[in-house]
Amino acid sequence: MNLDGLTMSVLAKELNERLQTGQIQKLYQIDKTTLLFKIRALNEDQNLIITVGATPAMYLSKPLQDLPKEPSSLCMFLRKHIEGSRIVKVEQINGDRIMCIQTDKLEMDGSITSTLIYVELMGKYSNCIFVQDGVVLESLIHVSPLMNRERSISPKLQYELPPNANRVSLMDFDYNEIRNLLVSFGNGSVQQSIRAIFNGFGKPLLDEVLYNANLNGDEIITDLEASQVDKLANALYDLKMMLQNGNGLLSLVNDNHKKAYSTFILHNYNVVKTYETISEALEETIHSTKAIHTADKELEKILTAAIKKEEGRHQKIKDELEDTNKMDTYKLYGDLLMINAHLQVQYEPSIELQNLLSDEGEMLTIPLKPNLTIVENAQWYYKLYTKLKNRMVSGEYQLNASTTKLEYLKSILYSISLATTRESLEEIRKECMDAGIIKKSKKPLSYKLGKSNYIHLTIDEGEMFIGRNNQQNEYLTHRFAKPTDIWFHTQDIQGSHLILRLNVEPDDMILSKVAQYAAYFSKARETSKVPVDYTYIKNIKKPPGSPLGFVIFNTHQTMIVEPKKPDNYNE
Incomplete structure (x- = not known):
């Protein structure tokens, strides 16, 4: 979402109202181009995200559940200078796509250190720069002279604003000042003059000003009559007032399917969606x-x-097993060659023999190694037969192990979509560490993982317990559930273990309803017909050495249902 400079003035006002006087309590570097500031302001916890990557933005976010456990060196450096600071104000610079957060920190000796955080949201040139006394302290992206000849950004260099500093912000002037700027500095066409004088004009807002001034924008500004200049100045001033009083954002689209974003309705656009902020x-x-x-x-x-990677290995094992189809052919070749061991075939590339071991007695052409005798060729075929026979035994074992591993990895991947709390994500991370998928963290958790992070829902007929990940599935199925509870799971599809504990006798209506819930808590949530297996817990077994959440059962029933979200479940 690309916001023009004028719309960003509303964002600056929004952030200033929410963050002014707030204290920066913690700073995290989420990735190479993204910072998270945890701020306590107005008796509320605020999460300010600054990202300067592929989609540059600065906004207040809902709490992020999964934050890096080990800070980067840049994060550690910035924490030293920024944490504990008070936000003096958040403002926009010259109406451009540059935001500035002014912070003050009370040092141990009683002095106050001011740090300016410049957030430049300018497409591929976006950056977040920390400045003290006009000197760059650090930045998310270092810019060398080779990358940009006009402006370098790295520690200990003087901070300079990007070009276009000669343009001004529309928000800083009243009606008379706006009119004087148009008369004094207008040059070329009307739209060229507006863009040359004022920062932050995107095409939708410029078109809106021209529409309200009854101009098409191509008129030479010095040729306008005084009444036309008055009308243009009035349209610009009205735009300023609408932005000053505006809040929230509208997602708009015109008849040509072009999108626009504004804090108010534009004359040739329709509203698609309204955002409060x-x-x-x-x-x-x-x-x-x-x-x-x-x-x-x-x-x-x-x-x-x-x-x-495992899918590639799985396919390779399958291809090798297909080669074992030649195993019986090699044994037949060896037997036929031994039967005809009296023949002289050395230096022959092949031999044609009658298949005495079949009822049809058809003729077979058997390839030979020319440098070997007929007996040596037979022994060579027997060795190929033995090799493929051994490969078949080990290959089937490896294929089963690979299938189990694939299902296990896919179940972990699915469980991430259900993780809505930090505890759930840490459980998944711990499982991945235990399974050797990721390296074990040197930093231990600051809290103990509980066993009650599973989903617990009540229905008229009883209770449902649903695992969010394999560890919870394991706990619910093998330790928590009673033998009389009913176990549900989608057939051959990654999903949660659902335990149904009834206070009435089960009937088809209850089982069908709960099967729909089990289908919802699976990877097949968006499909229409999902097979769901169900059986009593007493029929569930766990094979020795099997991964978390893996079960087998000797009796079950299957129901085809349409996934349905439980009424009392809030994601």
Whole structure:
């Protein structure tokens, strides 16, 4: 979502109202281009995200559940200078796409250190720069002279604003001042003059000003009559007032299907969606584009790569097993050659023999190694037969093990989609460490993982217990559940173990309803017909040495249902 400078003035006001006088309590570096500031302001905890990657943005976010456990060196350095600071104000610089957070920190000797955090949201040139006394302290992205000849950014260099400092902000002037600027500095066409004088004009807002001034924008500004200049100045001033009084954001689209974002309705656009705050709109965009690589996204990436690697290994084993189809042919060749051991075939590439071991007695052409005798060729075929026979035994074992591992990895990947709390994500991370999928962290958890993080829902007929991940599935099925409880799980599809504990006798209506819930808590949530297996807990067994959440059962029933979300479940 690209916001123009004028719309960002509303964002600056929104952030200033929410963050002014707040204290920066913690700072995290989520990925190489993203910082999270945990701020206590107005008796509330605020989460300020600054990201300068593929989708540059600055917004207030809902709490992120999975944060890096081990800070980067940049994060440690910034914590030393920033944590504990008070936010004096958040403002926009010159109406451009540059935000500045002014912070003050009370030092141990009683002095106050001011740090300016410049957030430049300017496409591929976006950056977050920390400045003290006009000198760059640090930045998310270092810019060398080779990368940009006009402006370098690295520690100990003087901070300079990007070009276009000669342009001004529309928000700083009243009607008379706006008119004088148009008369004094207007040059070329009307739209060229507006863009040359004022920062932050995107095409939708510029078109809106021209529409309200009854101009098309191509008129030469020095040729305008005084009444036309008055009308243009009035349209610009009205825009300023609408932005000053505006809040929230509208997602708009015109008849040509072009999108726009504004704090008010534009004359040739229709409203698609309304957001109470600009932060809400930016957060939705970042979340939908997955622009921020949080720790859970990194774990998801690792698991996806592990699944891809195991799928390649799985296919390789299958291909090798297909080669074992030639095993019986090699044994037949060896037997026929031994039967005809009296023949002289050395230096012959092949031999044609009658198949005396079949009822048809058909003729077979058997390839030979020319440098070997007929007996030596027979022994060579027997060796190939033995090799393939051994490969078949080990290959089937490896294929079963690979199938189990694939299902296990996919079940972990699915469980990430159900993790809504930090505890749930840490359980998944711990499981991955125990399974050797990721390296074990040197830093222990600051809290103990509980066993009651599973989903607990009540229905009229009893209770349901649903695992969010393999560890919870293991606990619920093998330790928590009673023999008389009923176990549900989607057939051959990754999903949660659902335990049903009834206070009435089960009937088809109850079982069908709960099977729908079990289908909802699975990877097949978006499909229409899902097979769900169910059986009593007493029929469930866990094979020795099997991974977490893996079960077998000797009797069960299957029901085809449509997934349905439980009425009392809030994600």
